[in-house]
Structure formats: C-alpha cells, structure tokens
Amino acid sequence: MNRASSSAPIAPGRDEMRDERGVVAGLCWMAGWVAAIVAVVVASASAASAIKLAGVPDPGPITTYGLPVVTGVGQLSAAIALGSAVFAAFFVPAQADGIFDIGGYRAMRISAVASLVWGVCGLLGVPLAISDVSGETFAESIKPGNLTSAYGQVAGAQTWLWTAIFALLAAVLARVVWRWGWSIGVIMLVTLSLMPSALAGHSSSGGDHDLATNSLILHIVGAAVWTGGLFAVLAYALARGRWRVLAVRRFSRVAFWCVVVVGTTGVLNALTRVPISDLLDTTYGRLILWKIAAFVVLGGLGAWHRRRTIAELEAQAGDESDAPWWKSLFVRFGAVELAVFAATFGLAAGLSRTPPPPVDTASISPVELKIGYQISEPPNVARMLFDWRFDLIFGTLAIILAAVYLRGVVRLRRRGDEWPIGRTIAWILGCALLLVATSSGLGRYSPAMFSIHMISHMMLSMMVPVLLVLGGPVTLALRALAPAGKDNPAGPREWILTGIHSPWGRIATHPLVAAVIFVGSFYVLYLGGLFETVVEYHAAHLLMNLHFLVSGYVFYWLVIGIDPAPRQVSPVAKLGIVWGSLPFHAFFGVALMMTSSVIAEQYYRSLLLPWRYDLFDDQRIGGGIAWAFGEIPLVVIMLALLVQWQRSDERAARRYDRQADRDQDADLDDYNEMLKSLNKRPG
Known part of the structure; x- marks a missing residue:
C-alpha cells in the first residue's frame, strides 16, 4: 500500500481489494x-x-x-x-x-x-x-x-x-x-x-x-x-x-x-x-x-x-x-x-x-408515572436491603464485570500464574456495591428521595471506583490476554494498550482535568441548577450514574491506580491531588446543607408519595451524607498510597541491589574515592 510521506495521508490504494x-x-x-x-x-x-x-x-x-x-x-x-x-x-x-x-x-x-x-x-x-x-x-x-x-x-x-x-x-x-x-x-x-x-x-x-x-x-x-x-x-x-x-x-x-x-x-x-x-x-x-x-x-x-x-x-x-x-x-x-x-x-x-393496547392510567399512581414503578411505604433498613428492583443496565454491567474479571483470574491460575487475592476481593466488592447502589432498595428509592439519591451517588462516585481501581483490571487483562505477535493483526490486548497511550487518555488523566471533572461536576449538577432541569428524565438518571462511575474511576485511577496509566504521577503528587481536592468536596456537602431552597422541589412534590416528610430536611440529610461520605474512601486512599509508597521504595532498593551485584558496587566505590580525594585536598 502506497502512502505519501507528508503529514496528510492519502486514501489507501485500491489494488488490495476488488471493487464491488x-x-x-x-x-x-x-x-x-x-x-x-x-x-x-x-x-x-x-x-x-x-x-x-x-x-x-x-x-x-x-x-x-x-x-x-x-x-x-x-x-x-x-x-x-x-x-x-x-x-x-x-x-x-x-x-x-x-x-x-x-x-x-x-x-x-x-x-x-x-x-x-x-x-x-x-x-x-x-x-x-x-x-x-x-x-x-x-x-x-x-x-x-x-x-x-x-x-x-x-x-x-x-x-x-x-x-x-x-x-x-x-x-x-x-x-x-x-x-x-x-x-x-x-x-x-x-x-x-x-x-x-x-x-x-x-x-x-x-x-x-x-x-x-x-x-x-x-x-x-x-x-x-x-x-x-x-x-x-x-x-x-x-x-x-x-x-x-x-x-x-x-x-x-x-x-x-x-x-x-x-x-x-x-x-x-x-x-x-x-x-x-x-x-x-x-x-x-x-x-x-x-x-x-x-x-x-x-x-x-x-x-x-x-x-x-x-x-x-x-x-x-x-x-x-x-x-x-x-x-x-x-x-x-x-x-x-x-x-x-x-x-x-x-x-x-x-x-x-x-x-x-390501552392502559388504565387512572390506576397508575403519580410516582409510578414518573419513575416507572410503585413506592407505597417509606424507606427503612429492611427495605433498603431487601426491596430490590433490578437495574437492567447497571445491574447487568456489575454482573458482567465480575464474571469477566473472574474469568481472567481463572485463566491466569490455569496457566500457573498467581494473582493477588486482595485485588480480586476489591474488584468483586466494587461490583457488588455497584449492584447494590443501582438495584437494591437504594436504587429503588433513589429517584424518589434526594437523601437516598445522594447515598447512591456517593457510592457510585466515591466507593465503587476506589474498589474497582484497586482491583487492577487493566493489569489483569494485559496478563490474561495473549499478545497478537509480530506481523499479526492487533487484538484486544493491543487495543487496550493503544487506548492507554492515546492522546485522549493523557488528557483525561491530567491531574487538573480529572480533579475538576470529578469534584466540579457536583457543583454544576446540584448547585448550578442542572439537576432540577433534568431530574424528570430517565435518560438523565442513566447519564448521571454513568458520569459518577467514569469520573470517579478516572480520578482514583490517577491517584491510587495500580494499573499502567497514560501519566506517571509520583506518590507525593498523588497525595497533593487528594488533599487539594478534599476541601472542595467537603465544602460541597456543607453548601448543600446550607442551601435555602429545595432543589427540584416541584419534581419531588409531584410524586405525591403516600407518606409525609419534609423536603428541606431530606435535602439537609443529603448534604450531610455528601460531606461525611468523603471521609470513608479517604482512609482507603491513604492506606493505599502508603502501601504503594513502601512498595516503590522496595522496588527501587531491589533494582539498586541487582545493579550493585552486576558491577560489584561500582557506584559505591566511586563515591568512596570521591570522599578520599576531598579529604586529601588542603584545608
């Protein structure tokens, strides 16, 4: 196939395929x-x-x-x-x-x-x-x-x-x-x-x-x-x-x-x-x-x-x-x-x-018309845990992610390779939390009550991504998938590597971009009036859940990720990103609690839920949840950073020892000779 040497490529030649x-x-x-x-x-x-x-x-x-x-x-x-x-x-x-x-x-x-x-x-x-x-x-x-x-x-x-x-x-x-x-x-x-x-x-x-x-x-x-x-x-x-x-x-x-x-x-x-x-x-x-x-x-x-x-x-x-x-x-x-x-x-x-066929809309309650199903009783612990309504998109996604990951682990084990059990546990827990946040009572009540929505939101953006990132799915895929080999057509392993090292990957994982999208979207969505505009639409709930997952995953991939990433960030810089973004997240929760008006008040009142509760108090509870939830992943993040920092030092020490064994401590000998020469100089 002929191609011009200039920066603008020409159309591929027509000599390799018949013109049909x-x-x-x-x-x-x-x-x-x-x-x-x-x-x-x-x-x-x-x-x-x-x-x-x-x-x-x-x-x-x-x-x-x-x-x-x-x-x-x-x-x-x-x-x-x-x-x-x-x-x-x-x-x-x-x-x-x-x-x-x-x-x-x-x-x-x-x-x-x-x-x-x-x-x-x-x-x-x-x-x-x-x-x-x-x-x-x-x-x-x-x-x-x-x-x-x-x-x-x-x-x-x-x-x-x-x-x-x-x-x-x-x-x-x-x-x-x-x-x-x-x-x-x-x-x-x-x-x-x-x-x-x-x-x-x-x-x-x-x-x-x-x-x-x-x-x-x-x-x-x-x-x-x-x-x-x-x-x-x-x-x-x-x-x-x-x-x-x-x-x-x-x-x-x-x-x-x-x-x-x-x-x-x-x-x-x-x-x-x-x-x-x-x-x-x-x-x-x-x-x-x-x-x-x-x-x-x-x-x-x-x-x-x-x-x-x-x-x-x-x-x-x-x-x-x-x-x-x-x-x-x-x-x-x-x-x-x-x-x-x-x-x-x-x-x-x-x-x-x-x-x-005609439907008797008179028998359908306002909440069922708005969100698609009936809610007849107020939430409690038992209903949060056992009153499930399976989310066909995100619930299915959670099951598929768990199954594909376990298949990769089994493939490694059959090949005789080890895979850390802690990573598997983290991934499965992340998938389980994704399923719970979208398909349990949390997912069922989330469209109807702001406080429950905020719990689901925090799980999807703060807890699920942390666990999924600690699972190391990219590393597992690169180890479980066979390389295509020289001169063979690219396969899934090569597609993953191309995506990681693409310009779009570098842009998405820039610390400023990842932090602004992750934290800034809270302010735009809830304090900027966007939530009130789109809360009635089913598509908006799907997009919000997707945004929470993706933005959280990219942010934590940058901060505590163990997978190869488009950008290499030092442990000190990672710590700075975490501490730099935390005040903004905490302030969002406080600002939400101090808001003087009810967000999406008309929507929540139109549901006509069969029990009475104060919308303003419910919103304040949601703000408190947003403020408190940031502390939970912080502990996990700090522990992960400390472990990664320690392992980084251990790897550096092992590399130094291997180099010393190869050159008989040449660097140390050169250093000692330099000290001797300094001592011989007249004071």
Missing part, C-alpha cells in the same frame, strides 16, 4: 426497499385506528406512510453506520501507524454515507412528526413558520432533530477520519443518534417504563450492531479482503452475544407493554409475534452461518481466484439474512406507529 461497490450499493437499495415496503404494509393495517385514537384530522398519505418509511429506512441506515464503524475499529486491523487499512477505510466511508442518510431521515422526521400530531398536511407542516412555532410543542419533532444532529456529526467525523482511534468517536456518535428514539417511544410511558426503556436501549443497540456488522462483513467478503476470515470470526463472536441481548431484551420489553393474553387478540400483539418469528429465523440463519458458511469461507481462505461473488455460499446466505433483517426493521417501524 456496485454490488454493495445494490444490497443497500434492496435492504432499504424491503424495510420501506414492510413498514408501509404494517402501518396501513393500523393507520385508521391510530388516527382515530390521536383525535386529530387525517394528515394525509405522505405523513401516514412517510413516517414509518423514514423510521424504517433511517434506523436500518443507522445500523449499517454503526456496524461499519465497529467493523473498522475491531473486525479488521489497522496499519502499524494507526491509519486504516483498505478494509477499514472503505467501511468508515460506508459508515459516513449511512450516517448521512440517517441524518436526512431525522430532518425529514421533524415536519412529519409535527404533521402527525397536528393533523395538518406535510406541505403545511414543512413551512418555516409552522416548523418554528410547533417545534417546541411536539416532543416527536425534538426527538427527530436530536437524532439528525448526532447522525450528521457522525457522518462528518466518519468522512474525515483516517486513524483507528477516531473510529471510537464515530461509534459513540452513531450510538447517541439511536438514543432519542429509544427514550421516546412506547416504552417511555406508563408503568414499568424504567425496565421497558432500559431494555429497549439494549435491544436497539444490539440489533444495530448485529445487522450493521453483518452488512460490513458481507461487503468485505464481496471484495475478497485479505482479513475476511478473521473479520467473520470476530463478527461471529459479537453476533452471538447480540442474539442473547436482542432476544432477552425483546421478551422483557414486550412483557412490560403487552399482557400475554393480548398477544393474539390485538394488532400490536400479533406484530410482536411476527417480530419474534423474525428473530427465530435470524437466529437460525446465524447458527447456519456458524456451522456451514463460515467453514466454507475458512476453507477458501487461500483461494484468491477471480470467481464471481455469487459463487460464495457465505455471500449468498448473507444477502438473504440481510433481507430478513431489513424486513424486521420495517416491521419494527410499523410497530412503532401501531397503538399498543
């Missing part, structure tokens, strides 16, 4: 038309009842059928964009200098085009959503005056606009990037573009909407990676890329877990919205059964792929003949599977336009 762009474009058109047709057919089955339920005039066929088409084609494009970016990042290796190989380069360009299509669909969705809600025709809704006046009143229009913004940003980034590390940014932006629709659909309202929304988030992301990954691998196999066997193997592993996620979350999401008795008696229920049937077909096709077509592809790994693409069983079968995926996306788009 016409076939790939044909697959895109085929998938798009299948999704659009199925979406229209499904939407037409319930269009009249949807309009009647909405209580607005018929907006016309452009809106009635255009909205499901835009949804189906757009979400399919988002899946292709996400899968192609994941393909470029993890399924095929980049070059030694970090610039994409030809396969990754083409996949990223496909991701850019697909993101652009998704963004255009998002922009079209804005006037379509306004037309759908108002009953005006699309021609009227798209007029600038109507758009600007109705946008703030139509939640669907806001959802589509945020979708378009994230998708277009992903398209721009995917089009200009050349290096492997930037593909992570594309993956994040495309994933963010899927979130507005996941958080605003049928799952976001009514009882159990916390479970329904969390399951839908996992469901959409899993389906997108599965579908888009298949498309990217199929396009790469069509062009006979040299890493196609490796790419298919890696995709096969990812696809297996996508099947597990999509299947499990699909069932959970359906059960929270439709009683089993309504599956056969309602249009919505029958469409869910069709989705289940499509999932079974896709799962069967995937199993067939693993058993037959992948084996054929591996057998032809060394065959570089110029055989036409339709001779490959993998390509033919993959095209059929892609068509089924497209039909499933169309079915899902039509389902989103189909009214679910």
Whole structure:
C-alpha cells in the first residue's frame, strides 16, 4: 500500500481489494426497499385506528406512510453506520501507524454515507412528526413558520432533530477520519443518534417504563450492531479482503452475544407493554409475534452461518481466484439474512406507529408515572436491603464485570500464574456495591428521595471506583490476554494498550482535568441548577450514574491506580491531588446543607408519595451524607498510597541491589574515592 510521506495521508490504494461497490450499493437499495415496503404494509393495517385514537384530522398519505418509511429506512441506515464503524475499529486491523487499512477505510466511508442518510431521515422526521400530531398536511407542516412555532410543542419533532444532529456529526467525523482511534468517536456518535428514539417511544410511558426503556436501549443497540456488522462483513467478503476470515470470526463472536441481548431484551420489553393474553387478540400483539418469528429465523440463519458458511469461507481462505461473488455460499446466505433483517426493521417501524393496547392510567399512581414503578411505604433498613428492583443496565454491567474479571483470574491460575487475592476481593466488592447502589432498595428509592439519591451517588462516585481501581483490571487483562505477535493483526490486548497511550487518555488523566471533572461536576449538577432541569428524565438518571462511575474511576485511577496509566504521577503528587481536592468536596456537602431552597422541589412534590416528610430536611440529610461520605474512601486512599509508597521504595532498593551485584558496587566505590580525594585536598 502506497502512502505519501507528508503529514496528510492519502486514501489507501485500491489494488488490495476488488471493487464491488456496485454490488454493495445494490444490497443497500434492496435492504432499504424491503424495510420501506414492510413498514408501509404494517402501518396501513393500523393507520385508521391510530388516527382515530390521536383525535386529530387525517394528515394525509405522505405523513401516514412517510413516517414509518423514514423510521424504517433511517434506523436500518443507522445500523449499517454503526456496524461499519465497529467493523473498522475491531473486525479488521489497522496499519502499524494507526491509519486504516483498505478494509477499514472503505467501511468508515460506508459508515459516513449511512450516517448521512440517517441524518436526512431525522430532518425529514421533524415536519412529519409535527404533521402527525397536528393533523395538518406535510406541505403545511414543512413551512418555516409552522416548523418554528410547533417545534417546541411536539416532543416527536425534538426527538427527530436530536437524532439528525448526532447522525450528521457522525457522518462528518466518519468522512474525515483516517486513524483507528477516531473510529471510537464515530461509534459513540452513531450510538447517541439511536438514543432519542429509544427514550421516546412506547416504552417511555406508563408503568414499568424504567425496565421497558432500559431494555429497549439494549435491544436497539444490539440489533444495530448485529445487522450493521453483518452488512460490513458481507461487503468485505464481496471484495475478497485479505482479513475476511478473521473479520467473520470476530463478527461471529459479537453476533452471538447480540442474539442473547436482542432476544432477552425483546421478551422483557414486550412483557412490560403487552399482557400475554393480548398477544393474539390485538394488532400490536400479533406484530410482536411476527417480530419474534423474525428473530427465530435470524437466529437460525446465524447458527447456519456458524456451522456451514463460515467453514466454507475458512476453507477458501487461500483461494484468491477471480470467481464471481455469487459463487460464495457465505455471500449468498448473507444477502438473504440481510433481507430478513431489513424486513424486521420495517416491521419494527410499523410497530412503532401501531397503538399498543390501552392502559388504565387512572390506576397508575403519580410516582409510578414518573419513575416507572410503585413506592407505597417509606424507606427503612429492611427495605433498603431487601426491596430490590433490578437495574437492567447497571445491574447487568456489575454482573458482567465480575464474571469477566473472574474469568481472567481463572485463566491466569490455569496457566500457573498467581494473582493477588486482595485485588480480586476489591474488584468483586466494587461490583457488588455497584449492584447494590443501582438495584437494591437504594436504587429503588433513589429517584424518589434526594437523601437516598445522594447515598447512591456517593457510592457510585466515591466507593465503587476506589474498589474497582484497586482491583487492577487493566493489569489483569494485559496478563490474561495473549499478545497478537509480530506481523499479526492487533487484538484486544493491543487495543487496550493503544487506548492507554492515546492522546485522549493523557488528557483525561491530567491531574487538573480529572480533579475538576470529578469534584466540579457536583457543583454544576446540584448547585448550578442542572439537576432540577433534568431530574424528570430517565435518560438523565442513566447519564448521571454513568458520569459518577467514569469520573470517579478516572480520578482514583490517577491517584491510587495500580494499573499502567497514560501519566506517571509520583506518590507525593498523588497525595497533593487528594488533599487539594478534599476541601472542595467537603465544602460541597456543607453548601448543600446550607442551601435555602429545595432543589427540584416541584419534581419531588409531584410524586405525591403516600407518606409525609419534609423536603428541606431530606435535602439537609443529603448534604450531610455528601460531606461525611468523603471521609470513608479517604482512609482507603491513604492506606493505599502508603502501601504503594513502601512498595516503590522496595522496588527501587531491589533494582539498586541487582545493579550493585552486576558491577560489584561500582557506584559505591566511586563515591568512596570521591570522599578520599576531598579529604586529601588542603584545608
């Protein structure tokens, strides 16, 4: 592959892969038309009842059928964009200098085009959503005056606009990037573009909407990676890329877990919205059964792929003949599977336009409408410990983190290597606390009471990260994962090392950046008015929990981390960072206790909890908790720093002893000779 010697890289050469762009474009058109047709057919089955339920005039066929088409084609494009970016990042290796190989380069360009299509669909969705809600025709809704006046009143229009913004940003980034590390940014932006629709659909309202929304988030992301990954691998196999066997193997592993996620979350999401008795008696229920049937077909096709077509592809790994693409069983079968995926996306788009079975909202309490479940009794110790409601995202994350860590420890033990038991205990305790903070009574009462929220917050930001950092997960991964070897494609171990030594890693672990984000976010969130603005939204609670975990982990990784880090900080500097940040944290707790007004008072009063308590006193308790909790990890931090300092001195002493053994104390002899020469000088 030729590359210019200047700082600006040129596009990778076209001589290493066949040019099958016409076939790939044909697959895109085929998938798009299948999704659009199925979406229209499904939407037409319930269009009249949807309009009647909405209580607005018929907006016309452009809106009635255009909205499901835009949804189906757009979400399919988002899946292709996400899968192609994941393909470029993890399924095929980049070059030694970090610039994409030809396969990754083409996949990223496909991701850019697909993101652009998704963004255009998002922009079209804005006037379509306004037309759908108002009953005006699309021609009227798209007029600038109507758009600007109705946008703030139509939640669907806001959802589509945020979708378009994230998708277009992903398209721009995917089009200009050349290096492997930037593909992570594309993956994040495309994933963010899927979130507005996941958080605003049928799952976001009514009882159990916390479970329904969390399951839908996992469901959409899993389906997108599965579908888009298949498309990217199929396009790469069509062009006979040299890493196609490796790419298919890696995709096969990812696809297996996508099947597990999509299947499990699909069932959970359906059960929270439709009683089993309504599956056969309602249009919505029958469409869910069709989705289940499509999932079974896709799962069967995937199993067939693993058993037959992948084996054929591996057998032809060394065959570089110029055989036409339709001779490959993998390509033919993959095209059929892609068509089924497209039909499933169309079915899902039509389902989103189909009214679910009516729910008796009169029987749902205000607190259940706000947070998704009923709270009928005040908190006490027993309820905090035993009244659990599993958090599908963070509870699952805690279990997965513990299982993966223990698997790494077992792999080391089987190899005959030792791993400190203290690190394992710290990690498992951290995972257990993460589970307790989000899924026990603490997690259940956290959205309803400020004091309980503050306990959960402090655990997620102050205690869980300390224990996870002391577990040394990066060191364990680097020891448990086998290196790729010279001239072999990079694997998970190399990806971890690249991430650690990336410029973004150095920025995130700068002492000033880590401390400001960790401590400063308390002030911005609670004393700056942000919490009061976002507390009503389920997405905000997910983002807050994620921020607490990540910011706390980065801060303590810098301060007491035993893993390799982008920056090496001396023990004295670490001690200074801890003592420098503690006053700000303590002052935050005091300031919270001294606040003269109740934070998010309107939200907490709207819950109408069935017991009485003083919101101001509850907030003061929360401030006291924030102030006192800082002392708990401080003891652990100081002990860890003292132990690390002692071990650092011991390692330095051992290095000195080994050097002395090699050169027979040459440094000491030189020092003694210098002293003798000084004594011989006249005074």
